[in-house]
Amino acid sequence: AQSVTQLDSQVPVFEEAPVELRCNYSSSVSVYLFWYVQYPNQGLQLLLKYLSGSTLVKGINGFEAEFNKSQTSFHLRKPSVHISDTAEYFCAVSETGGSEKLVFGKGTKLTVNP
Amino acid sequence: DVKVTQSSRYLVKRTGEKVFLECVQDMDHENMFWYRQDPGLGLRLIYFSYDVKMKEKGDIPEGYSVSREKKERFSLILESASTNQTSMYLCASQTGLSYEQYFGPGTRLTVT
Numbered sequence: 001a002q003s004v005t006q007l008d009s010q011v012p013v014f015e016e017a018p019v020e021l022r023c024n025y026s027s028s029v030s031v032y033l034f035w036y037v038q039y040p041n042q043g044l045q046l047l048l049k050y051l052s053g054s055t056l057v058k059g060i061n062g063f064e065a066e067f068n069k070s071q072t073s074f075h076l077r078k079p080s081v082h083i084s085d086t087a088e089y090f091c092a093v094s095e096t097g098g099s100e101k102l103v104f105g106k107g108t109k110l111t112v113n114p
Numbered sequence: 115d116v117k118v119t120q121s122s123r124y125l126v127k128r129t130g131e132k133v134f135l136e137c138v139q140d141m142d143h144e145n146m147f148w149y150r151q152d153p154g155l156g157l158r159l160i161y162f163s164y165d166v167k168m169k170e171k172g173d174i175p176e177g178y179s180v181s182r183e184k185k186e187r188f189s190l191i192l193e194s195a196s197t198n199q200t201s202m203y204l205c206a207s208q209t210g211l212s213y214e215q216y217f218g219p220g221t222r223l224t225v226t
Binding site for chain 2: 036101106
């Protein structure tokens, strides 16, 4: 069975600073990986996904993530954050060729301060 | 754009009431899911459905049931609401060809 660990529950940063949100996963088979964002009082929205191919994945709003199979990680990065990036971010994993269910991490709350 | 709608954004019910949460998607997706979201616990899967009239238990099905009579609609039922079911409930849909899930805006349920 898969599991996802988001190493930081809260990350405060200043506007225009870079940010990295960390995600590690555990699985005995190949996986697909996702990052979702949840703005206050809204549902989840897909930021980016890794299914195959290049390990560097670019998503919406200037975010990118790198799949590192040897370290079983899928960290999310942005070189310069805005106040509007304040939200909760969820990493999720699914087994390739298996059930389409997603297993989610517990989330990282990103707060961007002026 | 895929649209997933949920019948209520906010709902207040009393202990013991039967509660229905409705979810509708407009993209002919095969798979639909119900999650609950609690602070510090992330999203936990309650039930999912791969097709009409088909359902499978997720990680926390106790106290819940579901119904899928039409492909576009997936209902979550709390037979007898309890205070520990106060939570945010999120519905999602997913085509069988892709692993990406599309989420509704959520229903914040309070049971008093």
